Amino acid sequence: MKTALLQLNASDDPVANLRQTADFIAQAAGQGAGFVLTPEVTNCVSQDRAHQAKILQHQREDRTLASLREAAIRHGVWLSIGSLALKTDDPDGRFANRSFMIDPAGQIAASYDKIHMFDVAVSETETYRESAGYRPGDRAAVVDTPFAKIGLSVCYDVRFAYLYRALAQAGAEVLLVPSAFSPVTGAAHWEPLLRARAIETGCYILASAQTGTHAAQAGKPRQTYGHAMAISPWGEVLVDMGTDPGIALVDLDLGSVAQSRKRIAALGHDRPFEGP
Numbered sequence: 001m002k003t004a005l006l007q008l009n010a011s012d013d014p015v016a017n018l019r020q021t022a023d024f025i026a027q028a029a030g031q032g033a034g035f036v037l038t039p040e041v042t043n044c045v046s047q048d049r050a051h052q053a054k055i056l057q058h059q060r061e062d063r064t065l066a067s068l069r070e071a072a073i074r075h076g077v078w079l080s081i082g083s084l085a086l087k088t089d090d091p092d093g094r095f096a097n098r099s100f101m102i103d104p105a106g107q108i109a110a111s112y113d114k115i116h117m118f119d120v121a122v123s124e125t126e127t128y129r130e131s132a133g134y135r136p137g138d139r140a141a142v143v144d145t146p147f148a149k150i151g152l153s154v155c156y157d158v159r160f161a162y163l164y165r166a167l168a169q170a171g172a173e174v175l176l177v178p179s180a181f182s183p184v185t186g187a188a189h190w191e192p193l194l195r196a197r198a199i200e201t202g203c204y205i206l207a208s209a210q211t212g213t214h215a216a217q218a219g220k221p222r223q224t225y226g227h228a229m230a231i232s233p234w235g236e237v238l239v240d241m242g243t244d245p246g247i248a249l250v251d252l253d254l255g256s257v258a259q260s261r262k263r264i265a266a267l268g269h270d271r272p273f274e275g276p
Contacts, residue, residue, distance in 0.1 A: 001147040001252045003035040004028035005208045007228040007241045010039075011215040012046035014055060018064050020245075022071055028247050029075035035147070035252075037080040038068075039208040039228070040155045040180040041097070044085050048219025049133050056095060058087045069106040076104045078145055082178025082208050083114065083154050085134075094135040099152050099178065101143045109145070112152035113137025116160055122184050130156070142167055148174045148254060151203070155179040158193045158207075161200060168201035168267055173257045175203045179224075180210040186225025191237065198231040202261040204252055205231040211243050233260035 006024045010017040021042055028036045043064040046052050059065060064084055072079040079102040086096045097114040115138065117131035140163060141152045151167030151174070158164075158177050167175060175197060181190055198205040211226030230239035230250040239248045261267060 001035050002032050003206065003230075003250050003252055004031070004033035004037065005206060005228045005230060005239060005241065005248045005250070006036065006038045007209050007211050007226060007245050007248070008039055008042065009212040009214060009245045010042060010045045010210060012044050012048070012051060012055070012217055012219075014043040014064055017043055018067055021064075022067065024247055025068070025071050025075060025077070025079070028249075029077050031247070031249060033077060033249060035078045035080070037082060037176065037178065037206055037208040039082040039210045040178045041085050041210065042082055045180060045210060045214040045222055045224070046216060046219060047222055048216070051218035052085060052095060052133065053093070056085055056087050058089075059098070062086060065100065069102055069108075072102045072104055073106040078103060080176055080178070082176070088135065090135055092135070095133055096137075097130075097134045097154060099154055099176075101150065101152065110141050110143040110152065112141040112154070113139070114154035114157060115140070115163065116156045118156040122182055126182065126184060128182075140166060140170075142170045142172045148252060151175045153177055155181065158197060161197065164197045164201050164203070165267070168203055172201075173203055173254055174252065175201065175205050177205060177207040178209070179207055180222075181225040183223050183225045186227065190225060190227055191229065194229055194231050195235045195237070198233055199235040200266065202233045202257055202264070202267065204233055204257065205229070206250075207231075209241070211245060233257045
């Protein structure tokens, strides 16, 4: 399956972001991609909770989701919407960071709410508390498609190896890591983490990404690392998109998954043990 990774420089304006995303999807389909992947928070990159509360929508009303479902139909592609920031009905008003797999008929084949929240202090001047604005999910997801079984995750999830092992042991052959990674942690950890998850599971890792300084109508502009990547089941970097927005194509060959798992069958070597 020819697959297209999208790297975006989204703002905090969902309408403007949708135009760019839809254009990239059309270009990817025109280049022969049958599977297209967008990054985390495709619809809105913002750190301003008041602005998010004003412009975000519930899933049933979200214009980005509806338009991208139409794009999947129009171009006849499978579409991974890395995630959308969405309103929920939670009493505390927190949003969902929700990933979607859309089939070529425009149907939602699966969705996944990001489980692990990015609550970190990277430095004295760079801190994040994702759980203050978003509520975590509690259910992992593997999607059956005609070309592969696909495990869903989002960004900070990549630091929690047990999730990817569970997805692979549930049948996933391709693991998605759509992201909006911090530049500091990205430079130090992004590639090693992605390669480790591929090596541990014998899966393809496909990681679309946000990149650059993100224009903001409200609040402080956010910066992200870029470097959308595709990693082989043996841990080789097949694609590194650097820091420019755009499209990169990669061919998936599930024979590589089978070969890697035959050479090192670690997924079947779990042993019970007592805790320390």
